[in-house]
Amino acid sequence: MAGSRRILVFKNYQNQAELLVRSYLLSDPFIPYTSVIGGILACKLLYDLTQLISTFYFRSYNGLTKIQRSEWNNRGISTIHALFISTVSLYFVFWSDLFSDQNSTGLVTFRNSSLSTFALGISVGYFISDLGMICWLYPSLGGVEYIVHHSLSGIAVAYSMYTGEGQLYTFMVLISEVTTPEINMRWYLDTAGLKKSTAYLINGVVIFFAWLVSDSNPHFNSYCLFAKAFWHGILASASEKNKYKSSQKKQNKSCFWLLLPELLLSEVIKAAKSQNQDKSCFWLLLPEVLLSKAQVYVNKALIFGSYIFCVGKNAFSVL
Numbered sequence: 001m002a003g004s005r006r007i008l009v010f011k012n013y014q015n016q017a018e019l020l021v022r023s024y025l026l027s028d029p030f031i032p033y034t035s036v037i038g039g040i041l042a043c044k045l046l047y048d049l050t051q052l053i054s055t056f057y058f059r060s061y062n063g064l065t066k067i068q069r070s071e072w073n074n075r076g077i078s079t080i081h082a083l084f085i086s087t088v089s090l091y092f093v094f095w096s097d098l099f100s101d102q103n104s105t106g107l108v109t110f111r112n113s114s115l116s117t118f119a120l121g122i123s124v125g126y127f128i129s130d131l132g133m134i135c136w137l138y139p140s141l142g143g144v145e146y147i148v149h150h151s152l153s154g155i156a157v158a159y160s161m162y163t164g165e166g167q168l169y170t171f172m173v174l175i176s177e178v179t180t181p182e183i184n185m186r187w188y189l190d191t192a193g194l195k196k197s198t199a200y201l202i203n204g205v206v207i208f209f210a211w212l213v214s215d216s217n218p219h220f221n222s223y224c225l226f227a228k229a230f231w232h233g234i235l236a237s238a239s240e241k242n243k244y245k246s247s248q249k250k251q252n253k254s255c256f257w258l259l260l261p262e263l264l265l266s267e268v269i270k271a272a273k274s275q276n277q278d279k280s281c282f283w284l285l286l287p288e289v290l291l292s293k294a295q296v297y298v299n300k301a302l303i304f305g306s307y308i309f310c311v312g313k314n315a316f317s318v319l
Contacts, residue, residue, distance in 0.1 A: 006110070007272055015121070031114055031116060031117050031118050031121065032121050032161055033121075033122075034119020034121070034123075034210045035117065035118045035119075035122055035125065035161075036121045036124050036125045036128070036158075037125065038121070038122060038125060039122040039123065039124060039125015039126050039128075039129070040125040040128060040129050041125075041126065042122065042125065042126075043077050043081075043129035046076060046077045046080050047073045047074070047076070047077055048187075049076075050072070050073045050077070051073050052071070054069075054073070054076075058192070060192040060193065061193070064191070067137065068191065070137060070140070070141070071140065071141055071187075072188070072191070074130070074133055074141060075184040075187060075188070076128075076184075077129070077130070078130065078180055078184055079180065079181045079184045079185075081122075081123065081126040081177075081180075082177040082179075082180035082181050082184075083181060084119075084121070084122065084176065085119065085123050085126075085174050085177050086174065086175055086177045086178040086180075088119040089171040089172070089174040089175045089177070090167070090175060090178075092116060092119075092167075092171045093168065093171050093172055093175065096238030098111055098112075098113055098116065099111060099167075100166040107251055108168055109165060109168075110164065110165055111167070111168070112164035112167050116167050116171070117164065117167075118163055120157050120158075120160060120161035120167065120170065121161050121175065123157050124157050124158045124161060127150050127153055127157065128154060129153035130150055131147065131150040131151065134146050134147060134150065135147065147256055156170070157170060157174075177281060178206065178210060179210040179211060182203060182206050182207045182210055183207065185201070185203050186203050186204070188208065188263065189203060206271060211309050215253070215305075230274070282300075
């Protein structure tokens with residue numbers, strides 16, 4: 001009896017926790033805030049885990065100074081973040097249907113999802129944490145250039161996360177984080193006294209090829225990003241033109257009956273002028289003009305009705 005009661009209490013707490021996560025933590029309006037806070041907490045957890053693991057499994061770690069140990073732990077956070085955000089960026093840019101050209105759900109510049117916003121929020125949390133450590137231990141972890149870099153990067157990613165705009169292009173830029181683990185590994189090997197090892201040589205080759213694709217060839221990245229944005233601009237322009245044309249057609253059809261009195265009045269004035277009649281003959285000419293114009297519009301209505309009938313018949317036959 002007591003065991004079943006404990007199970008019911010446990011399930012009750014479990015349901016309340018699931019409700020809290022669905023309604024608040026992972027709800028769309030709260031995702032930007034919860035993801036940033038989660039990113040900051042994850043950085044703190046990774047810092048402590050890096051310190052704990054390095055203490056037991058790396059003999060050279062205990063011989064480092066306090067500042068070197070802080071940088072060692074900080075680079076551990078940087079490595080995990082780079083692996084996470086580069087993997088997510090590659091997925092969204094190359095494999096996800098969210099930003100695919102075959103996806104017709106609005107302009108690609110404004111497309112976003114809960115997962116993409118959450119991933120960018122984690123990255124913003126990392127930039128805030130890393131910037132805080134750089135400022136706290138300044139200038140041990142980096143100078144002014146690091147502060148400027150992290151500030152601009154964090155603001156750009158935060159804007160894309162909060163507004164939901166340009167997330168595709170943000171992920172395209174964040175792919176360059178794929179070189180960060182190799183750079184951190186090079187620092188680890190150098191600090192551990194393995195600068196002349198084979199691993200150090202292999203790491204240099206990997207960095208060279210990684211930079212060849214991303215960081216060391218910024219012009220290539222700029223061209224790819226510009227080409228992608230230019231193509232999306234062409235698609236957006238064509239879409240807007242089609243919308244404008246369809247709206248103009250609808251507007252012209254809807255305004256027909258509003259413009260009819262004005263058209264008839266102009267036709268009456270033209271008929272009066274052609275017959276050299278004065279203004280007193282205006283009402284005498286009105287029935288004649290109305291009759292002639294009514295005949296024209298009836299013919300047009302019959303033609304338009306037959307056209308609509310043919311189009312509808314073909315549409316139903318296709319369905």
